[in-house]
Amino acid sequence: MDMLTLDYIKTLLPTRPDESHKMTFGNVLNIAGSINYRGAAYLSSMAALRVGAGYVSLASSSCVCNSITAQTPNIVTIPLVTQTALMSSAITSTAKIISKLDQYEHTDPEAISVDAVKQLWVKLQQTSVVSVGSGLSLMGTDDQPRSPNEPQNDSDPQVQQDNLQLKGNFDFFCHLMKAIETSVTKLILDADGINFYAKMIQSPNDETLPSFKLPTQSVLTPHPKELSRLLAVDVTDIQQQREHYATLAATKFGAVVVLKGHKTVITDGQQTFINSTGNSALAKAGTGDVLTGMIAGFCAQGMAPLEAACLSVYLHGLAGDLVSKQQSCYSLLASELLDYIPKAIQLVLQKTA
Numbered sequence: 347m348d349m350l351t352l353d354y355i356k357t358l359l360p361t362r363p364d365e366s367h368k369m370t371f372g373n374v375l376n377i378a379g380s381i382n383y384r385g386a387a388y389l390s391s392m393a394a395l396r397v398g399a400g401y402v403s404l405a406s407s408s409c410v411c412n413s414i415t416a417q418t419p420n421i422v423t424i425p426l427v428t429q430t431a432l433m434s435s436a437i438t439s440t441a442k443i444i445s446k447l448d449q450y451e452h453t454d455p456e457a458i459s460v461d462a463v464k465q466l467w468v469k470l471q472q473t474s475v476v477s478v479g480s481g482l483s484l485m486g487t488d489d490q491p492r493s494p495n496e497p498q499n500d501s502d503p504q505v506q507q508d509n510l511q512l513k514g515n516f517d518f519f520c521h522l523m524k525a526i527e528t529s530v531t532k533l534i535l536d537a538d539g540i541n542f543y544a545k546m547i548q549s550p551n552d553e554t555l556p557s558f559k560l561p562t563q564s565v566l567t568p569h570p571k572e573l574s575r576l577l578a579v580d581v582t583d584i585q586q587q588r589e590h591y592a593t594l595a596a597t598k599f600g601a602v603v604v605l606k607g608h609k610t611v612i613t614d615g616q617q618t619f620i621n622s623t624g625n626s627a628l629a630k631a632g633t634g635d636v637l638t639g640m641i642a643g644f645c646a647q648g649m650a651p652l653e654a655a656c657l658s659v660y661l662h663g664l665a666g667d668l669v670s671k672q673q674s675c676y677s678l679l680a681s682e683l684l685d686y687i688p689k690a691i692q693l694v695l696q697k698t699a
């Protein structure tokens with residue numbers, strides 16, 4: 347186990363040759379966001395650009411893409427066909443309306459259609475790095491209010507698995523992951539992408555859950571609760587033995603695991619690093635989406651997943667430390683963290699000189 351040091355981080359920053367163009371610095375395809383989580387799509391895409399990726403495309407529903415384009419001209423968007431759009435083009439009679447509404451009764455009207463995978467097919471062949479999951483709604487979590495009579499057995503990880511309901515973009519995600527399995531080498535899987543993977547791993551005999559393999563160079567970015575789902579281990583146990591469980595997961599899933607939180611653990615199962623930057627300012631909604639985008643952005647610049655994850659986690663924490671120095675650890679917004687990434691990079695570069 348090694349603490350991440352500035353000296354080591356200095357050696358990781360990718361070089362920027364003068365003889366270059368945008369594609370020299372990589373191409374990220376970010377599949378993120380949904381009707382309630384448009385911000386996650388913005389934060390993850392912008393973070394990939396902020397760490398130096400040359401080209402970032404966001405693939406999401408039209409409502410998400412339109413919101414992002416209204417906020418920034420920097421992200422190329424790929425609006426994906428939704429179930430609602432397909433429904434309206436398919437409906438020609440009242441009888442059809444009733445049968446279609448019945449079919450889609452339990453789905454999110456803005457959910458992306460499985461047909462969208464065809465839209466992405468060529469792009470998947472051309473892209474070196476794909477990030478999936480930030481704000482992409484696939485599951486209902488187990489945090490629904492319960493009646494006072496219901497047993498409060500949160501400590502049983504099996505119950506946590508059972509309470510995760512598939513919803514929203516689940517069908518699209520399953521087809522997407524099958525396509526990614528055959529065409530993508532570097533994948534960063536976040537948020538509900540991890541929750542779905544956990545459900546798949548924990549229910550190997552469930553035929554309603556299509557299975558997929560992670561690409562050879564994958565990064566999983568769980569927070570402790572997501573790791574507790576992946577391993578079916580209580581979240582308290584995870585927090586007591588963070589390195590142990592992160593390493594176990596990395597070995598079991600053949601991926602780099604970034605176990606987020608105070609002193610984030612980064613491991614590929616053989617080498618393990620502990621982060622030395624960051625503070626409670628980062629405990630704010632959306633900062634994890636920023637981290638996912640950073641890892642994707644560095645992977646796109648040719649970095650190996652373990653090094654890209656170490657560099658991203660360190661700089662993300664350093665950006666949080668710079669914010670804290672300037673405005674205390676109370677007020678950070680995830681969107682402001684994006685503006686501190688350049689300052690964190692500059693600090694590392696200055697130390698190099």
Ligand SMILES: NC(=O)C1=CN([C@@H]2O[C@H](COP(=O)(O)OP(=O)(O)OC[C@H]3O[C@@H](n4cnc5c(N)ncnc54)[C@H](O)[C@@H]3O)[C@@H](O)[C@H]2O)[C@@H](O)CC1
Pocket residue numbers: 382383384385386387479480481482483487489537538569570571581606607631632633634635
């Ligand atoms: N502006 C936006 O659009 C944002 C979108 N986000 C997206 O929203 C989706 C769901 O995020 P949520 O924040 O609802 O769900 P989370 O999975 O982050 O949190 C669900 C529950 O997990 C537990 N948990 C979370 N972090 C933990 C930790 N470090 N230790 C122990 N338990 C922990 C808590 O009980 C929490 O209520 C994700 O796809 C995410 O990417 C969020 O990142 C917030 C901002």
Ligand SMILES: Nc1ncnc2c1ncn2[C@@H]1O[C@H](COP(=O)(O)OP(=O)(O)O)[C@@H](O)[C@H]1O
Pocket residue numbers: 569605606607608609610623624625626627628629630631632633634635636637662
């Ligand atoms: N107290 C803390 N100290 C250091 N880093 C923290 C702290 N709290 C949260 N973080 C960092 O902030 C990010 C939060 O990510 P996550 O839990 O996925 O939130 P969200 O889903 O809202 O983006 C992670 O990178 C985590 O390591």
